[in-house]
Amino acid sequence: MTMTQTKTTTKSAVSDERVARRSAFQKLLGRPEVGALVGAIVLFIFFALVSSTFTQPNALATILYGSSTIGIMAVGVSLLMIGGEFDLSTGVAVISSALTASMFSWYFSTNVWVGVGLALVVSVGIGFINGWILMKTKLPSFIVTLATFLMLTGLNLGLTRLIGGSVSSPSISNMDGFDSARAVFASSVNIAGIEVKNTVFIWIALVAVATWVLMRTRVGNWIFAVGGDENAARAVGVPVKATKIGLFMGVGFCGWVLGMHNLFAFDTVQSGEGVGNEFLYIIAAVIGGCLLTGGYGSAVGGAIGAFIFGMANKGIVYAQWNPDWFKFFLGLMLLLATIVNLIVKRRAELK
């Protein structure tokens, strides 16, 4: 800043002459999800060029649906990652939730809503146990949730066979409450002739709530703090344990929503499913600009990460390529995104 510039700038109560005015564009560049946003736009243009069907409204609705099944979980996982932890048990926990709802209501012949309610308790309970063990033992979340992942995988298979005598849960399609539950968790809305799955709206609502919590509430401040510097947060009186356990429970809640969708979109659940999906949620959060080390990121970023995932997943099909290439694309996206994030973090810390 030169002398002449300084003189011409009028100083007010809020602005300071030492701060060059940041344009809206520069402000955007400072956001955690900017890397993902650029990636999403590039990917969209790319697939729009190679495939004529990609930009059809119906195709977009399908892409959004695919994105939402990742994105719903990515909301919880993003917040957890900003809080400095991660969860490897999410993929199978979704299936555990679905199995709980269907097996309970089938075995006891209750209204399926009873099972749905119990599944919520179980899902949030799994989150609580994850968080509680983590806080008690102070082990890395990698170890604790890996153990939960293995145990849940075993429980899903073992209990399903023990109760139902099969690897998949029995069909619950003609039980009381099935239709109303399907309307809530797995219906679609007709918008101008296009069927849009309601998970898309649930996803958007969850992102909006998570963003508000993160940016505008005390709890949001605490989430950033426990992820950024746990000891500092504790020293100024932030309830670190409660915040982290709450984050795990939030992940549990998202798992419940997705688990209920999986159950009611069909009427049975395969007990061996879900393994490996936990990485997709983590990848979506990381691509979206959440730091693995915590303290930085956004819920919107996780949503964009999930959208990138959905586009790559369906785009390859629309472009009529061999879907074998999908994993390669995913890996490349992840690598590029983490490098961008690293640069962003360095710039934020050192200027």
Add this chain to the structure above:
Amino acid sequence: MNANQIDQQTLLQNEKDPLTHTPVHLLSLDGVGKHYGNIIALSDVTMAVDNGRVTCVLGDNGAGKSTLIKIIAGLHQHDAGVLNIMGEERKFSSPRDALDAGIATVYQDLAVVPLMPIWRNFFLGSELTSGFGPFKSMDVEKMKAITLKELAEMGIDLRDVEQPIGQLSGGERQCVAIARAVYFGAKVLILDEPTAALGVKQSGVVLRYILQARDRGLGVIFITHNPHHAFPVGDRFLLLKRGKSIGYYDKKDITLDELTAQMAGGAELAELAHELEQLGGHGDIVKEVQAEVAGVSDTAQAGGPKHA
């Protein structure tokens, strides 16, 4: 040393508390001790903190300074002696407990989260909210305005409260941490080695803030290993060594030289000179050390600060 040690009982003899009319310390320790397993980290420490006074705790590395502040700040519990707050015996179970009792600590690592904006750090753990029930949200604009105003009052001219606090210099971050403690109504302010990592000029700035906090009527506990920083601002000096109190003086009873000598440990320096002499070949170093033993006033540059 022939300086008079403080007798805790007579300390407030001529002062009356405006409310109770009985002399009572803001915070006092009486024979406090702490051990970790079989390691005795602190034993029999007695000190008092009063409004508008700076109590300095001096000692070398491992002297027990950190243990002492951790007890007062609620991170650890003492297992011997008595901790009194306003004449009432207390034992803090968490930092929140101590904060609620009006004891704020500015740690060496400052307890700030580097990636978070200054205003979020300033209000961390004590955020202002508006609205009701589940719709309670933070009053962001008010918090930003207060941060800017409070820091300006402490003489810190901030550029932008949205900046991540990690971008500020060490001295500025220290000042933000002090301003935060003062704003949140701290009665006792504990400063853990605030000048340890700072240059000469920045140290001066921080020392000035210590005096400002004192003039606002806070009781300040200033932990340092540098007598040259402690002496100009301190009213009382507690010297710790190997977990024990080796002296507790009022400013009028002790000089900077005496303080430095006690800190540096005159006997140890003499021993070092003797050892070097026996090794031979270090003529000039031996002379230097001997000079220091003789005229402790010179230890300032060579002895004191280098222990850091």
